[in-house]
Amino acid sequence: MQTNKNxxxxxxxxxxxxxxxxxxxxxxxxxxxxxGAPGVGKGTQAELLAVRLGACHLSTGDIFRAAKTxxxxxxxxxxxxxxxxMRRGDLxxxxxxxxxxxxxxxxxxxxxxxxxxxxxxxxxxxxxxxxCLKEIQIQIGAVLSYDLPLEKIVSRLSxxxxxxxxxxxxxxxTRPPKMKGICDACGTALFQREDDRPEAVRVRMDVYEKSTxxxxxxxxxxxxxxxVSAEGTPEEIFERTxxxxxxxxxxxxxxx
Ligand code: AP5
Numbered sequence: 189m190q191t192n193k194n195x196x197x198x199x200x201x202x203x204x205x206x207x208x209x210x211x212x213x214x215x216x217x218x219x220x221x222x223x224g225a226p227g228v229g230k231g232t233q234a235e236l237l238a239v240r241l242g243a244c245h246l247s248t249g250d251i252f253r254a255a256k257t258x259x260x261x262x263x264x265x266x267x268x269x270x271x272x273x274m275r276r277g278d279l280x281x282x283x284x285x286x287x288x289x290x291x292x293x294x295x296x297x298x299x300x301x302x303x304x305x306x307x308x309x310x311x312x313x314x315x316x317x318x319x320c321l322k323e324i325q326i327q328i329g330a331v332l333s334y335d336l337p338l339e340k341i342v343s344r345l346s347x348x349x350x351x352x353x354x355x356x357x358x359x360x361x362t363r364p365p366k367m368k369g370i371c372d373a374c375g376t377a378l379f380q381r382e383d384d385r386p387e388a389v390r391v392r393m394d395v396y397e398k399s400t401x402x403x404x405x406x407x408x409x410x411x412x413x414x415x416v417s418a419e420g421t422p423e424e425i426f427e428r429t430x431x432x433x434x435x436x437x438x439x440x441x442x443x444x
Pocket of ligand 1: 224225226227228230231232233247248249250252274275277278280282285306307308309313348349357358359360362383419420421422423425
């Protein structure tokens with residue numbers, strides 16, 4: 189499995205930490221948002237896109253999962269509360285998420301570009317992102333919206349296994365590691381996410397319909413939305429994404 193060489197430590201741990209291998213500066217850095225229901229495959233696509241585009245995969249879910257590995261005295265009360273929301277499948281309050289983003293706004297200026305995965309998740313978060321990017325004079329290139337029928341999403345979630353060390357994502361049937369239960373990239377034992385339990389999945393799907401699905405309309409109105417079918421293998425979806433991005437880029441440059 190290909191993985192992004194950048195360790196993303198500044199994103200995962202906050203501004204006091206520095207990436208050991210910073211993303212390489214790109215001539216035309218891509219700045220993209222990935223939208224879609226939990227389990228549709230955003231993280232999988234972000235990994236593939238990160239390798240091809242040289243952009244950094246910035247997932248807010250990964251920040252919370254990284255905080256889980258901290259001891260009780262290292263973790264702030266706000267973060268402990270955030271992890272409770274996550275365990276249930278609920279959204280973490282906007283204020284907490286936005287504080288994390290503001291602390292990490294340096295990552296949005298990264299010369300490699302960025303792939304925001306799992307953020308924004310509410311219209312309030314999208315408006316806050318817009319404001320933050322305006323202040324640092326950066327624009328989003330496109331918002332990729334991935335669509336898949338619910339029953340396929342549920343099967344993707346129930347078979348997911350994740351590496352706690354390098355964050356690589358597998359699936360027991362469709363993307364199995366070479367050795368059962370062991371990460372190909374770093375040899376760590378894989379685990380099943382707590383929020384992939386059926387009761388948490390139900391809450392996540394409801395929350396998605398209520399809070400996150402309206403974001404597609406928000407970005408359609410700003411002319412940024414690019415819809416991509418999430419049917420097929422990860423590689424097929426990736427190629428479909430690249431074609432859609434190229435089409436959009438050609439359209440944008442013809443207009444300007
Ligand atoms: P987060 O980590 O963002 O999770 P999510 O959005 O629910 O998305 P997932 O990571 O579950 O799925 P994915 O679309 O990335 O799919 P993946 O590629 O892994 O958020 C977790 C929680 O954190 C939230 O519930 C909330 O509590 C909190 N949170 C985070 N951000 C927040 C925010 N901004 N505001 C408030 N709260 C926030 O793929 C899934 C599986 O399918 C894998 O096993 C994969 O191998 C497999 N797969 C992928 N593609 C394919 C394919 N094409 N064919 C077959 N299998 C495939």
